[in-house]
Amino acid sequence: MQETIFFILRIIPYLAQGLMITFYVSITSFIIGLAIASILTPLRVFLTPSLSLIVRSYIEILRGTPLLVQLFIIYFGLPSLGVKFDPLTAGIIALSLNSSAYQAEILRASIKAIPESQYYSAEALGMSTIQVYRYVILPQALRAAIPALVNELVTLVKESSLVSIIGVAELTRRGEYVVAYTFRALEAYLAVAILYFIVCMIMSQVSKILERKFRIPGYERGVF
Amino acid sequence: MEVLVVQKLIAGYHKTPVLRGISLRVNKGERVVLMGPSGSGKSTLLKCIVRLVEPWSGSIIIDGINILDDGIDIKKVRQRVGFVFQSYNLFPHMTVLRNVTLPLEVVKRMDKKKAMERALKVLEIVGMTKFKDKYPLELSGGQQQRVAIARALAIDPVLLLLDEPTSALDPELREEVLETLRDVAKRGISMLIVTHELDFAEDVADRVLFMDHGIIIEEGPPYELFYNPKKDRTRRFLKTIFRRL
Numbered sequence: 001m002q003e004t005i006f007f008i009l010r011i012i013p014y015l016a017q018g019l020m021i022t023f024y025v026s027i028t029s030f031i032i033g034l035a036i037a038s039i040l041t042p043l044r045v046f047l048t049p050s051l052s053l054i055v056r057s058y059i060e061i062l063r064g065t066p067l068l069v070q071l072f073i074i075y076f077g078l079p080s081l082g083v084k085f086d087p088l089t090a091g092i093i094a095l096s097l098n099s100s101a102y103q104a105e106i107l108r109a110s111i112k113a114i115p116e117s118q119y120y121s122a123e124a125l126g127m128s129t130i131q132v133y134r135y136v137i138l139p140q141a142l143r144a145a146i147p148a149l150v151n152e153l154v155t156l157v158k159e160s161s162l163v164s165i166i167g168v169a170e171l172t173r174r175g176e177y178v179v180a181y182t183f184r185a186l187e188a189y190l191a192v193a194i195l196y197f198i199v200c201m202i203m204s205q206v207s208k209i210l211e212r213k214f215r216i217p218g219y220e221r222g223v224f
Numbered sequence: 225m226e227v228l229v230v231q232k233l234i235a236g237y238h239k240t241p242v243l244r245g246i247s248l249r250v251n252k253g254e255r256v257v258l259m260g261p262s263g264s265g266k267s268t269l270l271k272c273i274v275r276l277v278e279p280w281s282g283s284i285i286i287d288g289i290n291i292l293d294d295g296i297d298i299k300k301v302r303q304r305v306g307f308v309f310q311s312y313n314l315f316p317h318m319t320v321l322r323n324v325t326l327p328l329e330v331v332k333r334m335d336k337k338k339a340m341e342r343a344l345k346v347l348e349i350v351g352m353t354k355f356k357d358k359y360p361l362e363l364s365g366g367q368q369q370r371v372a373i374a375r376a377l378a379i380d381p382v383l384l385l386l387d388e389p390t391s392a393l394d395p396e397l398r399e400e401v402l403e404t405l406r407d408v409a410k411r412g413i414s415m416l417i418v419t420h421e422l423d424f425a426e427d428v429a430d431r432v433l434f435m436d437h438g439i440i441i442e443e444g445p446p447y448e449l450f451y452n453p454k455k456d457r458t459r460r461f462l463k464t465i466f467r468r469l
Binding site for chain 2: 117118120121122123124125126127128131135136139140143216217218219
């Protein structure tokens with residue numbers, strides 16, 4: 001037992017380097033995904049139904065196919081069209097696109113959750129559409145989106161383990177290396193799992209802090 | 225001199241007409257109360273007056289401007305008409321003070337200092353100065369509605385539209401809002417008020433309009449309409465209200 005603990009402690013510094021890459025991949029993908037989602041969402045909210053169909057299809061296709069398959073298409077498939085990426089870039093592209101679809105859904109749902117009365121009230125004051133969104137709708141919608149966005153980031157941290165398959169030396173991949181050298185699969189993968197778990201716990205704590213910080217005073221009494 | 229003239233207004237939702245030819249006028253400084261059973265189109269009428277609901281046909285003239293004309297910037301019209309909603313509709317993520325200064329700064333383009341002065345002045349009128357740093361959801365419904373009245377007054381409107389300002393409130397909170405509205409009425413501002421508060425209407429209204437099924441079926445001074453209604457429909461409606469009292 002003691003030996004097991006020592007073994008895990010010994011491999012953690014090595015795994016931690018992989019954790020940094022996991023962080024890098026998931027946070028970069030989250031930010032790029034958020035940027036794409038921020039472009040898609042207004043298109044979806046404001047465009048005519050026929051034009052927003054394009055945006056909707058993009059979202060549905062990315063949400064309706066496995067991330068692993070998307071990753072394979074980008075890493076193994078695109079080279080036959082002459083487009084070639086290194087594993088890290090391919091991984092980030094796949095995760096970013098995939099996440100953008102989910103984040104676009106989160107943003108749209110948060111905007112839709114703001115009651116119509118808020119639009120009426122802002123418009124009745126003479127605000128332009130841009131002002132209505134800037135001062136009234138978005139500040140409330142983004143607050144409402146915080147828990148779901150953090151949840152999406154946690155999901156990305158876990159799903160980024162898929163990029164190990166194309167050879168990115170992130171946390172899971174490094175776990176595999178340890179197993180290959182030591183044949184101690186249980187301990188190695190347990191250590192990997194513990195690291196993922198700690199990171200995800202920290203993130204959900206951060207989410208709670210953010211929620212508290214951006215809480216609307218009096219909101220828990222409920223009104224909408 | 226009229227501040228509001230509505231003629232042959234027809235409007236509705238989707239294909240269903242709600243207003244079926246409304247004509248009414250509000251003179252400068254006049255306070256007009258609009259009554260009628262639910263579904264008669266009172267809220268729709270108020271929303272049409274600032275084009276929150278798009279009218280199908282007819283004309284709406286506010287302070288000499290036909291707001292249904294092509295090329296009218298409706299935002300400019302709305303800046304001169306105050307609107308108080310049944311459910312207050314304050315912005316929950318802003319303090320009371322910010323709720324009032326925001327439209328002054330971004331719509332009326334006042335500088336921060338002037339907006340602040342103006343906001344404090346109207347909050348004083350509704351007696352909410354000491355709550356200026358609270359957030360709307362920390363307040364009672366009656367207090368929120370008083371802030372909403374201040375927000376509507378802040379823009380110095382030529383006309384104040386109030387859509388059942390007390391009907392979402394508990395009975396004990398109604399009185400404070402009605403008291404505030406009595407004070408506001410004394411300031412000589414033109415008001416069109418949808419309400420079923422008979423005592424209040426009798427105190428404040430110069431004229432009462434009774435509406436049913438999208439048309440105005442009777443109008444007159446409050447005591448005449450309340451105690452001696454000419455139309456059977458009005459009498460039946462008033463009976464239901466009196467019974468509730």
